[in-house]
Amino acid sequence: MFPAAFDYIAPGALDEVLSLLSQHGDDAKVLAGGQSLIPLLKLRFASPVIVIDIGRVDGLEGIRQENGHVRIGARTRHRDVESATDLRGTLDVLLDAAPLISDPLIRNMGTVGGSICHADPAGDWGAVMLAVGAEFVVRSSGGERVLPAVGFFEGPFTTGLHADEVMTEIRIPVGAGRSGGTYLKLERKVGDFASVATAVHVVLGGDGRISSAGIGLCAVGAQSIKATAAEAALVGQTPSDAVIAEAARLAGAAAEPKADIRGSAEYKRDVARVFVQRGLHTAINRAQGATA
Amino acid sequence: MAVDTTEAEAARQAMGGIGVSLPRKEDARFIHGQGHYVDDVVLPGMLHMVVVRSPHAHARIRGIDTSAAMAIPGVIAVVTGELLAQHKLAWMPTLSGDTQAVLATDKVRFQGQEVACVIAETKYIAEDAAALVSVDYEPLQAVTTPQQALAAGAPVIRDEKEGQTDNKIYHWEAGDAAATDAAFARAAKVVKLSTYYPRCHPSPLETCGCVADLDPVTGNATIYMTSQAPHAHRTLFAIVAGLPEEKIRIISPDLGGGFGNKVPIYPGYVVATAASLLIGRPVKWIEDRTENLISTGFARDYYMDGEMAIDEDGKFIGLRAHLLSDNGAFFADAQPSKFKAGLFHIVTGSYDIPAAHIVADGAYTNKAPGGVAYRCSFRVTEASYLIERLVENIAVELGEDPVTTRLNNFIQPEAFPYHSASGFEYDSGDYPAAMKVALDMLGYDELRKEQAEKRAKGELMGIGVASFTEVVGAGKGKDYDIAGLRMFDSAELRVHPTGKAILKLGVKSQGQGHETTFAQIVAEELGIPASDIEVREGDTDNTPFGLGTYASRSTPVGGAATAMVARKLRDKGKLIAAHLFEADVADIEFDHGKYIVKGSPDNVKTIQDIAFAAYTNLPEGLEAGLEGVTYYDPPNMTFPFGTYMVVVDIDKGTGQVKVRRMVAVDDCGVRINPMIVEGQIHGGLTEGFGIAFMELITFDDEGNCIGSNFMDYLIPTAWETPRFELGETVTPSPHHPIGAKGVGESATVGSPAAFVNAVIDALSHLGITNIDMPVTSDKVWAALRSKGVTE
Amino acid sequence: MKITVNMNGAERSAEAEPRTLLVDFIRTKLGMTGTHIGCDTSNCGACTVLLDGRPVKSCTVLAVQVEGKNITTVEGLAKGGKLHPIQEGFHAEHGLQCGFCTPGMMLVGAALIEANPHPTEDEIRWGISGNICRCTGYMNIVKAIQHAAAANAAENIAGVA
Ligand SMILES: Cc1cc2nc3c(=O)[nH]c(=O)nc-3n(C[C@H](O)[C@H](O)[C@H](O)COP(=O)(O)OP(=O)(O)OC[C@H]3O[C@@H](n4cnc5c(N)ncnc54)[C@H](O)[C@@H]3O)c2cc1C
Ligand code: FES
Numbered sequence A: 001m002f003p004a005a006f007d008y009i010a011p012g013a014l015d016e017v018l019s020l021l022s023q024h025g026d027d028a029k030v031l032a033g034g035q036s037l038i039p040l041l042k043l044r045f046a047s048p049v050i051v052i053d054i055g056r057v058d059g060l061e062g063i064r065q066e067n068g069h070v071r072i073g074a075r076t077r078h079r080d081v082e083s084a085t086d087l088r089g090t091l092d093v094l095l096d097a098a099p100l101i102s103d104p105l106i107r108n109m110g111t112v113g114g115s116i117c118h119a120d121p122a123g124d125w126g127a128v129m130l131a132v133g134a135e136f137v138v139r140s141s142g143g144e145r146v147l148p149a150v151g152f153f154e155g156p157f158t159t160g161l162h163a164d165e166v167m168t169e170i171r172i173p174v175g176a177g178r179s180g181g182t183y184l185k186l187e188r189k190v191g192d193f194a195s196v197a198t199a200v201h202v203v204l205g206g207d208g209r210i211s212s213a214g215i216g217l218c219a220v221g222a223q224s225i226k227a228t229a230a231e232a233a234l235v236g237q238t239p240s241d242a243v244i245a246e247a248a249r250l251a252g253a254a255a256e257p258k259a260d261i262r263g264s265a266e267y268k269r270d271v272a273r274v275f276v277q278r279g280l281h282t283a284i285n286r287a288q289g290a291t292a
Numbered sequence B: 001m002a003v004d005t006t007e008a009e010a011a012r013q014a015m016g017g018i019g020v021s022l023p024r025k026e027d028a029r030f031i032h033g034q035g036h037y038v039d040d041v042v043l044p045g046m047l048h049m050v051v052v053r054s055p056h057a058h059a060r061i062r063g064i065d066t067s068a069a070m071a072i073p074g075v076i077a078v079v080t081g082e083l084l085a086q087h088k089l090a091w092m093p094t095l096s097g098d099t100q101a102v103l104a105t106d107k108v109r110f111q112g113q114e115v116a117c118v119i120a121e122t123k124y125i126a127e128d129a130a131a132l133v134s135v136d137y138e139p140l141q142a143v144t145t146p147q148q149a150l151a152a153g154a155p156v157i158r159d160e161k162e163g164q165t166d167n168k169i170y171h172w173e174a175g176d177a178a179a180t181d182a183a184f185a186r187a188a189k190v191v192k193l194s195t196y197y198p199r200c201h202p203s204p205l206e207t208c209g210c211v212a213d214l215d216p217v218t219g220n221a222t223i224y225m226t227s228q229a230p231h232a233h234r235t236l237f238a239i240v241a242g243l244p245e246e247k248i249r250i251i252s253p254d255l256g257g258g259f260g261n262k263v264p265i266y267p268g269y270v271v272a273t274a275a276s277l278l279i280g281r282p283v284k285w286i287e288d289r290t291e292n293l294i295s296t297g298f299a300r301d302y303y304m305d306g307e308m309a310i311d312e313d314g315k316f317i318g319l320r321a322h323l324l325s326d327n328g329a330f331f332a333d334a335q336p337s338k339f340k341a342g343l344f345h346i347v348t349g350s351y352d353i354p355a356a357h358i359v360a361d362g363a364y365t366n367k368a369p370g371g372v373a374y375r376c377s378f379r380v381t382e383a384s385y386l387i388e389r390l391v392e393n394i395a396v397e398l399g400e401d402p403v404t405t406r407l408n409n410f411i412q413p414e415a416f417p418y419h420s421a422s423g424f425e426y427d428s429g430d431y432p433a434a435m436k437v438a439l440d441m442l443g444y445d446e447l448r449k450e451q452a453e454k455r456a457k458g459e460l461m462g463i464g465v466a467s468f469t470e471v472v473g474a475g476k477g478k479d480y481d482i483a484g485l486r487m488f489d490s491a492e493l494r495v496h497p498t499g500k501a502i503l504k505l506g507v508k509s510q511g512q513g514h515e516t517t518f519a520q521i522v523a524e525e526l527g528i529p530a531s532d533i534e535v536r537e538g539d540t541d542n543t544p545f546g547l548g549t550y551a552s553r554s555t556p557v558g559g560a561a562t563a564m565v566a567r568k569l570r571d572k573g574k575l576i577a578a579h580l581f582e583a584d585v586a587d588i589e590f591d592h593g594k595y596i597v598k599g600s601p602d603n604v605k606t607i608q609d610i611a612f613a614a615y616t617n618l619p620e621g622l623e624a625g626l627e628g629v630t631y632y633d634p635p636n637m638t639f640p641f642g643t644y645m646v647v648v649d650i651d652k653g654t655g656q657v658k659v660r661r662m663v664a665v666d667d668c669g670v671r672i673n674p675m676i677v678e679g680q681i682h683g684g685l686t687e688g689f690g691i692a693f694m695e696l697i698t699f700d701d702e703g704n705c706i707g708s709n710f711m712d713y714l715i716p717t718a719w720e721t722p723r724f725e726l727g728e729t730v731t732p733s734p735h736h737p738i739g740a741k742g743v744g745e746s747a748t749v750g751s752p753a754a755f756v757n758a759v760i761d762a763l764s765h766l767g768i769t770n771i772d773m774p775v776t777s778d779k780v781w782a783a784l785r786s787k788g789v790t791e
Numbered sequence C: 001m002k003i004t005v006n007m008n009g010a011e012r013s014a015e016a017e018p019r020t021l022l023v024d025f026i027r028t029k030l031g032m033t034g035t036h037i038g039c040d041t042s043n044c045g046a047c048t049v050l051l052d053g054r055p056v057k058s059c060t061v062l063a064v065q066v067e068g069k070n071i072t073t074v075e076g077l078a079k080g081g082k083l084h085p086i087q088e089g090f091h092a093e094h095g096l097q098c099g100f101c102t103p104g105m106m107l108v109g110a111a112l113i114e115a116n117p118h119p120t121e122d123e124i125r126w127g128i129s130g131n132i133c134r135c136t137g138y139m140n141i142v143k144a145i146q147h148a149a150a151a152n153a154a155e156n157i158a159g160v161a
């Protein structure tokens, strides 16, 4: 299986990328790590006229903490998140999710921004970003926009990104308080997309109550889902088995899975519930163990 | 005289005879990236072929428009069924005596069926053009199960066959119906199991392909192809394509695995060959993974009902098995022609069951043809699965430990040779011994205690047992043939004047290490170090005729041929030694490469001396040379066996099964190279694990294939694969020259039932007695849910 | 267009269309056939090469993307007629059968012990989980990588002493 023919360009500067994009519109495709785009090209599900490789643009990679945010360059590879161990304690859910994405070789190429822009409903980063309340910085030759993760994922492989825009950065707020999180994924084998996965991120206030909670669901709907009712049921509560069980039930109810070869809708919804329940226990334990 | 054991051992290792774990001779080229696979063959002027396949499972072809494809620069030809029909090549015979479309002319009968082939200067161009071949289809109702196929009013899939008015392929019986009925009539208890062994696929890491190079001037046809049976393929090519057999040379180079997938002849080979003939340039066809999964030899797809009659003492007294086989659109099973359901009648397994009756029916469906033995000796895997799963359920039903049920019903060691109720003569075995080794290795009793404690806490843990018996190494040739070719095999041994040898075989390695193992047999028999013996296979011009490698037959048949030809040369060596010693032949003794005259052990001629003399100093009247050929027709098959045990833990919340331990005790008779034997077992266990838990090809109602690439056809990685603990017993085969039985497939045959039995053992107290493979987490969860168990 | 890469330490170039996959570039344009193709969906790792020292699937990389970069294939493992420890390990521990996955497995294994000289069995299994072997059941591949790690360690100790 081979791609149909296309033109290729690998600009060294972002401005050049942006002007090429505004020039070619829908005929162009941005290439980051290529771990979703190249398979699509090979299957000829995508046949762009021109491929614009952002692999040689400076300044799109790396993880930094500043001004109450963790900032992740859009072209940061999955494996670089995996090894960013200094995120432990602040963004456990990222560290837990990264090694569960595809396989070690794909993680050496695939990028966080590429995954988010690709918006596969079974992609792992979407649910994580919803759980941690991320924002996406996107640029076009017309300027910059900052889009919250909530609302960004509009449907399978569709997002709020315009055809002439490039995502440059992911920003995740890290506030005061003790936080904990985790990512649980049901996969049939390594390298498989999730049958169901759940991202959980909680922050505890000084009084031990949950001051904020983020829950993202993966592969149980047309796009990554934020379980808002479950989150609301946690905020302000002192953690207990009952509180967690109720939130998990609500998270399960928020799932909109479809039956397929991986299982029935009922099955997937229940695994989402079980995972959120287990995930909240872990997240809260971690937050309680952490020193603020 | 005390033998210096260390010295003797060092000599044994240096010789590399039987029982030595000699590192493989073939490794060097592979670890340097110099393996030579079909896709590595590049010939001057070579063209590339891409196949256009049907998106429909069942449709009438109204027309094919190739003009847009032909218009692409670099496209040389687009071959359609119509063109082939002009050369009488649109249909070809299958290995099971049916016919199969090479390129569809009237109808397509499964999704992925070959409809046209584009031949172009590069593969990229061929694929561009293939996308432009436009086929006008009239979709027809698809038949996707044998039950649908045999129902009244089902569309007739093979309407082109004269006299075929339904979708039946065969009806076949074995055993004794009356005796079995009588056993059931007097049974104290009858236990039944209905189970489906799903369609799966051997999918070796290298797909199938060929490079066909036909010289229009000389008429010579050299075909490099992924073939487990190059000689049989040459003969079939001669018959299919009408080419003179002496002009055909099949070269099967290094194979990237086979597992049965490379036994049949596929349309791609035939079209590439025809195209090369018509165009006059070499044509390469390499299928991609999707093509491999959707169109080439699948395995299993058997619906099985088993029932056991049991007497008051818990003894098995009769077995009935009925199976319904889904053979896809063409009956292309690769198996001995007299046995429509292969060797399924080995279904009585390791048990002394006085009466058995087996009924098998085959049906056409709108699915890919195949029915190859995926690491299996012709349907032995299905049989072993049925009996071992049935025995598990019998134990549950009787309230016995499954080990007890087995020990109570095993064929006893003194009963061999044992005549089974379905007609086999088991050559040898000691089933309780293998069971005992497995029990000890596992620490069975302790684990049963742990299980009881866990169960009290509501945790799910299971221990699965399977004690399989296989039948491998077909022939004998009188009873077993493929497409008429008797199932013997061959070895040709040439010892050169300097005492180095070359061994040529009719079988063909796909990774089993023949270049090492067979050299070791010669080393053992002749005393020429294995390092001095080159093994050649896979080139029909340069090896003796043989039926090839599948059904674990290389060692039982090819290995026996090797030992026998070596013995022939050994005996000729005695004549030469007698001449050199000026002694009587009757006084010459041979021991590990040394000839002596009885009573004077210090006067030695080595096999190397003898080899030199065979070309330089011969007795009067003796033919020169030290060369020979043997065609070995086995007197019986061999019956490897073993006991496998698996421990699983089940996550109630997700239904996920985690294999905690896997103990595999195999008895394959004498082990030629223990390291290679263990490697074969590891591989087979992993494939069995994959089949039990994840490998699946299935279809939706329209006949669309699900499981058509490695995203969906799941093959275990190192992470999921259990860590295996291997044990052994050795019961040599009494009729095999070196007592070996073949081991390539035991693990795939025996392990699926052990895995599934472990899951059932964890759940049977809840009333769950069956989950069909693959045992996926959602099925386990649903079973638990049906019994009210949740997290 | 002309593509130039540093292939196993030497500069190599060839003409290729932008759509050419790196694996095809290596196999057909550079004529090095040790890198294999086992699937269409980036699952098997038969095509593994090292890109600037890290294993990637060369069927899921365009040749143009790696212009000017360092590529290591199986052909680059042995140096000056001396086997790489990972090659020794695969031979000594029977880490290969048909050999089709072997180039990829060895490259992943070599990169793994480079990054983590003393891997645990779990780390090895996790590290090679992007590569499928259909023959060996992985048991001996794990041993082969352990063998290579031990050989490296022994050599380093010898080097220090
Ligand atoms: C075998 C396999 C298994 C996988 N398993 C998983 C899994 O389990 N979980 C998972 O989450 N993912 C999985 N993936 C996908 C993988 O994570 C991809 O890396 C990721 O989805 C895309 O990132 P990329 O950098 O490779 O993007 P590319 O393939 O380069 O691009 C993907 C899409 O995003 C666009 N794009 C990329 N970057 C930008 C940008 N900065 N701005 C605007 N648009 C952009 C591209 O135009 C394209 O449409 C798997 C992939 C494979 C091949
Ligand atoms: S060929 Fe299978 S991953 Fe590249």
Ligand code: FES
Binding pocket: B205, B256, B257, B511, C095, C096, C097, C098, C099, C100, C101, C102, C132, C133, C134, C135, C136
């Ligand atoms: S050795 Fe055959 S695929 Fe690994």
